[in-house]
Amino acid sequence: MKAQVLPGTRQSGSGPTIGVLALQGGVAEHAQMLSDLGATVRLVRKEADLESHLDGIVLPGGESSTIDRLLKIFNMKQLLADLLADGLPCLATCAGMILVSRKVLDAAPGQTSLGVLDTTVSRNVYGSQTASAEVTLDTTLGPVRGAFIRAPKIVRVGEDVQVLARRMPEQGGLEEDGDIVAVRGNNIVALSFHPELTGDATFHTDLLNRLA
Numbered sequence: 714m715k716a717q718v719l720p721g722t723r724q725s726g727s728g729p730t731i732g733v734l735a736l737q738g739g740v741a742e743h744a745q746m747l748s749d750l751g752a753t754v755r756l757v758r759k760e761a762d763l764e765s766h767l768d769g770i771v772l773p774g775g776e777s778s779t780i781d782r783l784l785k786i787f788n789m790k791q792l793l794a795d796l797l798a799d800g801l802p803c804l805a806t807c808a809g810m811i812l813v814s815r816k817v818l819d820a821a822p823g824q825t826s827l828g829v830l831d832t833t834v835s836r837n838v839y840g841s842q843t844a845s846a847e848v849t850l851d852t853t854l855g856p857v858r859g860a861f862i863r864a865p866k867i868v869r870v871g872e873d874v875q876v877l878a879r880r881m882p883e884q885g886g887l888e889e890d891g892d893i894v895a896v897r898g899n900n901i902v903a904l905s906f907h908p909e910l911t912g913d914a915t916f917h918t919d920l921l922n923r924l925a
């Protein structure tokens with residue numbers, strides 16, 4: 714694994730400030746990738762980290778029910794939902810995608826989502842950790858290599874949500890015409906998979922290109 718990016722190692726003011734929600738999950742790889750692309754990375758661990766200006770935010774993978782619980786414990790959930798509803802550019806991967814979705818079919822007891830993206834997701838549809846797979850997907854941004862790890866699938870998209878990629882049956886997809894695994898609704902791009910674990914910077918570059 715690459716060296717973890719720590720606050721002191723970043724050149725502040727050198728690029729847009731991108732938050733990476735850092736309560737649980739795969740934070741370091743996103744932070745490294747954004748930093749390599751010239752962004753100033755802020756690890757978001759408390760409400761104050763959301764209160765000062767961010768140009769964009771990454772919601773990483775991990776365990777969505779745990780991240781949800783920590784957002785509630787640290788009193789960050791409403792502010793994060795408001796920022797996203799107000800248009801903060803966002804890249805959400807895996808558990809992050811579950812977090813932004815309007816509806817989670819198989820939520821853990823007490824688990825709620827931010828409900829800011831008009832999608833319905835189903836968790837863990839591809840099996841356990843041992844069923845993890847790396848796949849090169851044909852996306853609207855070109856080929857993207859992603860890792861599926863206890864990944865969710867999008868089972869419904871709203872009218873204003875654009876499909877960016879499908880996982881086809883020969884890639885481990887479950888539906889005949891492919892499973893929806895990448896979407897965009899306004900300011901939010903959500904992926905079922907992890908591009909940061911394969912070193913594919915396509916969607917991180919896209920995030921930086923989407924900043925106001």
Ligand SMILES: NC(=O)CC[C@H](N)C(=O)O
Nearest residue numbers: 774775776777807808863
């Ligand atoms: N790699 C991941 O982020 C897995 C997500 C996990 N299955 C969840 O429900 O949160």
